Amino acid sequence: MLRGPGAIDLGLTVNGEAVRVHVPPRRTLLDTLRQSLGLTGSKRVCDEGTCGACTVIVDDRPVYACMTLAIACEGKHVETIEGLTKDASGEGERGLHPVQRAFIDADAFQCGFCTPGQIMSIVALLRATPSPTEDDVRRAVAGNLCRCGAYPNIVAAGVNAGRRKK
Ligand code: FES
Ligand code: FES
Numbered sequence: 001m002l003r004g005p006g007a008i009d010l011g012l013t014v015n016g017e018a019v020r021v022h023v024p025p026r027r028t029l030l031d032t033l034r035q036s037l038g039l040t041g042s043k044r045v046c047d048e049g050t051c052g053a054c055t056v057i058v059d060d061r062p063v064y065a066c067m068t069l070a071i072a073c074e075g076k077h078v079e080t081i082e083g084l085t086k087d088a089s090g091e092g093e094r095g096l097h098p099v100q101r102a103f104i105d106a107d108a109f110q111c112g113f114c115t116p117g118q119i120m121s122i123v124a125l126l127r128a129t130p131s132p133t134e135d136d137v138r139r140a141v142a143g144n145l146c147r148c149g150a151y152p153n154i155v156a157a158g159v160n161a162g163r164r165k166k
Contacts, residue, residue: 015083052144
């Protein structure tokens with residue numbers, strides 16, 4: 001909804017909570033999350049849709065938040081890395097999500113800058129494919145660049161996270 005020149009009021013759900021933001025029409029979802037909502041877990045690296053560091057889940061699909069306008073998310077469910085620990089077991093427990101645990105166990109990061117995006121891509125994969133193969137995980141993170149070259153461990157973490165969730 002427009003409110004005043006050059007800005008809009010938007011309602012969306014972020015990590016399970018209804019939020020309202022007042023943003024310029026061209027504000028990206030990434031800027032809205034980081035600047036308006038203080039959710040800085042989604043990283044900005046390229047800011048042009050090539051690295052995947054900003055990956056979040058919108059209505060169960062992984063998207064690049066830097067390439068998504070906030071206005072396109074009105075009424076949608078947005079999940080960020082911060083939301084994963086809210087209900088790790090699905091039964092009201094707080095703690096690390098199985099994919100986060102799998103990343104730790106597999107040493108699947110070095111600098112960690114790509115990690116939130118990698119994890120969100122794998123979380124989305126596991127919802128559609130609960131027991132992914134290595135190829136499934138490779139495809140899921142094909143849009144998530146890791147400059148440190150942690151791919152073998154990232155793939156292992158994705159496969160192990162599927163086993164862990166069984
Ligand atoms: S910061 Fe969004 S794809 Fe690189
Ligand atoms: S762990 Fe450094 S970019 Fe992936």
